[in-house]
Amino acid sequence: xxxxxxxxxxxxxxxxxxxxxxxxxxxxxxxxxxxxxxxxxxxxxxxxxxxxxxxxxxxxxxxxxxxxxxxxxxxxxxxxxxxxxxxxxxxxxxxxxxxxxxxxxxxxxxxxxxxxxxxxxxxxxxxxxxxxxxxxxxxxxxxxxxxxxxxxxxxxxxxxxxxxxxxxxxxxxxxxxxxxxxxxxxxxxxxxxxxxxxxxxxxxxxxxxxxxxxxxxxxxxxxxxxxxxxxxxxxxxxxxxxxxxxxxxxxxxxxxxxxxxxxxxxxxxxxxxxxxxxxxxxxxxxxxxxxxxxxxxxxxxxxxxxxxxxxxxxxxxxxxxxxxxxxxxxxxxxxxxxxxxxxxxxxxxxxxxxxxxxxxxxxxxxxxxxxxxxxxxxxxxxxxxxxxxxxxxxxxxxxxxxxxxxxxxxxxxxxxxxxxxxxxxxxxxxxxxxxxxxxxxxxxxxxxxxxxxxxxxxxxxxx
Amino acid sequence: xxxxxxxxxxxxxxxxxxxxxxxxxxxxxxxxxxxxxxxxxxxxxxxxxxxxxxxxxxxxxxxxxxxxxxxxxxxxxxxxxxxxxxxxxxxxxxxxxxxxxxxxxxxxxxxx
Numbered sequence: 001x002x003x004x005x006x007x008x009x010x011x012x013x014x015x016x017x018x019x020x021x022x023x024x025x026x027x028x029x030x031x032x033x034x035x036x037x038x039x040x041x042x043x044x045x046x047x048x049x050x051x052x053x054x055x056x057x058x059x060x061x062x063x064x065x066x067x068x069x070x071x072x073x074x075x076x077x078x079x080x081x082x083x084x085x086x087x088x089x090x091x092x093x094x095x096x097x098x099x100x101x102x103x104x105x106x107x108x109x110x111x112x113x114x115x116x117x118x119x120x121x122x123x124x125x126x127x128x129x130x131x132x133x134x135x136x137x138x139x140x141x142x143x144x145x146x147x148x149x150x151x152x153x154x155x156x157x158x159x160x161x162x163x164x165x166x167x168x169x170x171x172x173x174x175x176x177x178x179x180x181x182x183x184x185x186x187x188x189x190x191x192x193x194x195x196x197x198x199x200x201x202x203x204x205x206x207x208x209x210x211x212x213x214x215x216x217x218x219x220x221x222x223x224x225x226x227x228x229x230x231x232x233x234x235x236x237x238x239x240x241x242x243x244x245x246x247x248x249x250x251x252x253x254x255x256x257x258x259x260x261x262x263x264x265x266x267x268x269x270x271x272x273x274x275x276x277x278x279x280x281x282x283x284x285x286x287x288x289x290x291x292x293x294x295x296x297x298x299x300x301x302x303x304x305x306x307x308x309x310x311x312x313x314x315x316x317x318x319x320x321x322x323x324x325x326x327x328x329x330x331x332x333x334x335x336x337x338x339x340x341x342x343x344x345x346x347x348x349x350x351x352x353x354x355x356x357x358x359x360x361x362x363x364x365x366x367x368x369x370x371x372x373x374x375x376x377x378x379x380x381x382x383x384x385x386x387x388x389x390x391x392x393x394x395x396x397x398x399x400x401x402x403x404x405x406x407x408x409x410x411x412x413x414x415x416x417x418x419x420x421x422x423x424x425x426x427x428x429x430x431x432x433x434x435x436x437x438x439x440x441x442x443x444x445x446x447x448x449x450x451x452x453x454x455x456x457x458x459x460x461x462x463x
Numbered sequence: 464x465x466x467x468x469x470x471x472x473x474x475x476x477x478x479x480x481x482x483x484x485x486x487x488x489x490x491x492x493x494x495x496x497x498x499x500x501x502x503x504x505x506x507x508x509x510x511x512x513x514x515x516x517x518x519x520x521x522x523x524x525x526x527x528x529x530x531x532x533x534x535x536x537x538x539x540x541x542x543x544x545x546x547x548x549x550x551x552x553x554x555x556x557x558x559x560x561x562x563x564x565x566x567x568x569x570x571x572x573x574x575x
Contacts, residue, residue, distance in 0.1 A: 238514055240507065299508050309510065346511025359510060 049269035056260025057146035067250025076448025108191030157358030158221030204413030208265035210320025218365025219421035230355035251308035262322035283334035287314020290338025313341035317371035324379035376410035482543035502550035
C-alpha cells in the first residue's frame with residue numbers, strides 16, 4: 001500500500017474518532033500517539049531496507065566488481081586490479097564525507113550542489129525531506145555514497161593492467177569532483193537540470209543511475225582506453241582471463257547486489273521497490289540469454305564469460321528503467337542489451353582496435369545509453385505514480401503512456417552525460433599525465449603490476 | 464642401464480602406472496608438461512578475441528631400468544598408453560652412464 005493510501009485509510013478509520021476527539025482530550029492524545037506510532041513503524045521498515053540496500057551496493061564493488069575484473073586480467077595483475085576497486089571504497093568515502101555528499105545533494109543549483117553539508121554538517125537522524133522523508137538523513141547519505149564508490153571503480157576495467165596506482169588515485173579524485181558530483185546533482189539533486197522529480201528544466205528519468213553511473217563511467221572508460229593506448233602485445237599476445245571462476249563469483253555477487261542498487265533507489269520499503277526488484281531481475285535474466293544466444297549463433301559455443309557479461313549488461317540497461325517499467329518491458333530491455341552489448345564487444349571494438357581491456361565502455365557505456373533511451377519508451381505511470389501535474393493528475397511518463405517527446409529528453413540527458421564524461425576525463429587525464437604520468441614503465445607492465453607496484457603476488461602456490 | 468622417457472595423455476597415467484606395476488616397475492618420476500606434436504590444438508574465444516591453444520597438457524614419465532628390461536617396459540608402456548589417435552605421445556630411450564643412490568652411495572644397477 002502506498003504512503004498516501006495508508007494516510008487515507010487512517011483518516012477514514014479515524015474520521016468518527018476525529019469528531020469525538022474535539023470532545024475528548026484523552027482520545028485526541030491517543031490519536032496522535034497512534035499517528036506517531038504508524039509513522040515510526042514506516043520509518044523503521046524503510047530504514048531497515050535502506051541500510052541493507054546500502055550494504056548490498058557496497059558488496060557490488062568489494063568483492064563483486066573486484067572479483068569480476070580480477071578474474072578477467074592476467075595472473076600477474078590480479079591483485080593490482082582488485083586493489084583499484086578496493087582502494088576506491090576508502091578514497092571515495094573520505095571525499096564524500098568532506099565535500100562529495102554536499103556537492104551532489106546540497107543546495108538547488110542546476111549543475112552542482114553547494115557546501116551546506118560539507119564535513120557532513122547537519123547530516124544526522126532527522127530526515128532530509130527533499131529526498132527521503134522517512135529515513136534518517138544519514139541513511140540517505142551512506143546509501144548514495146555506495147553509488148559514488150562503484151562508479152569510478154567501473155572505469156578501472158578500461159585501463160586495467162597498465163595504469164600507475166598513484167596516477168589512478170589522482171585521476172579518480174579529480175574525476176569525482178569534475179564529473180561524478182556534477183552529474184549526480186544534475187540528475188538526482190534538487191533543482192538539477194535533468195531532475196525529473198525536483199524541478200529540473202529537462203526532466204530525465206534515471207531511476208538508479210543509467211546516466212549518472214553507467215554512461216559517465218563507461219564513456220570515461222573509453223577515453224581512458226584511447227588515451228593510455230593498448231597494453232603491450234595487444235592484441236597478438238595471449239591476454240586470456242586468468243580465472244573465469246573468480247569472474248563468475250564476482251558477476252553473481254553483482255547480480256545480487258544490484259537489488260540494493262535498483263530496488264533500494266525507491267528510497268523506501270515500498271511497492272515501487274518491489275517493482276524495481278522484479279524489473280532488475282528480469283532484465284538480468286533476459287540479457288544473459290540474449291548474449292549467450294548471440295554468441296552461440298556467432299561462435300558456435302555458449303560461454304560462461306558470455307553469460308556473466310550478458311547479465312551485467314542487462315543490469316546496466318535496466319538500471320535507469322527499473323523504477324518505471326513493467327516486468328515484460330524489463331525482459332525486452334534486458335534481451336536487447338545482451339545482444340547489443342555482445343555485438344559492441346565482439347565486433348565493433350575489434351573494428352576500431354582500441355583496448356578497452358575489460359569492456360567497461362562496451363558494457364556500461366553502451367548498455368547505459370541503451371537503457372536511458374529505452375526508459376523513455378517504456379516508462380509508465382502505472383508503475384511509478386510519483387509524477388503529478390499541478391491538479392494532482394498522474395503525468396504520462398514514456399512513449400507507452402503517449403508521451404513520445406520524453407525520448408528526446410532521455411537523449412539530451414544521455415548526451416549531456418557523454419559530453420561531461422568526454423571533456424572532463426580528457427582534461428583530467430592530461431593533468432595526471434603532466435603531474436605524475438599515467439602509464440607504468442614498460443618493464444613494470446611486463447613484470448606485472450602486482451609485483452612492480454604492490455610488491456606481492458596473488459598466487460603463491462608452492463608455499 | 465636405460466632411461467625411458469614417455470610423454471603421454473594425462474588421462475592415461477593411471478593405466479600406465481598399473482601396467483608398469485604389473486611387470487614390477489615401481490619407481491618413476493612424473494611431471495605435468497605442455498606440448499604438441501602433430502596433434503592440432505583447439506580454439507578458445509573470450510569476448511570475441513580468439514586464441515589458438517596448441518600447447519596441450521601432457522604427462523611426462525621418467526624412469527631408469529636395467530638394459531635387459533628396457534624393451535619389455537617400452538612395450539608395456541606403449542600398449543597401456545595407446546588410444547590409437549593422434550596425440551597419444553612418444554617414448555624416448557637413452558643410455559645412462561651411472562646411477563647413484565644418495566642415501567648410501569650404491570652405484571650402478573643396485574642403485575635402481
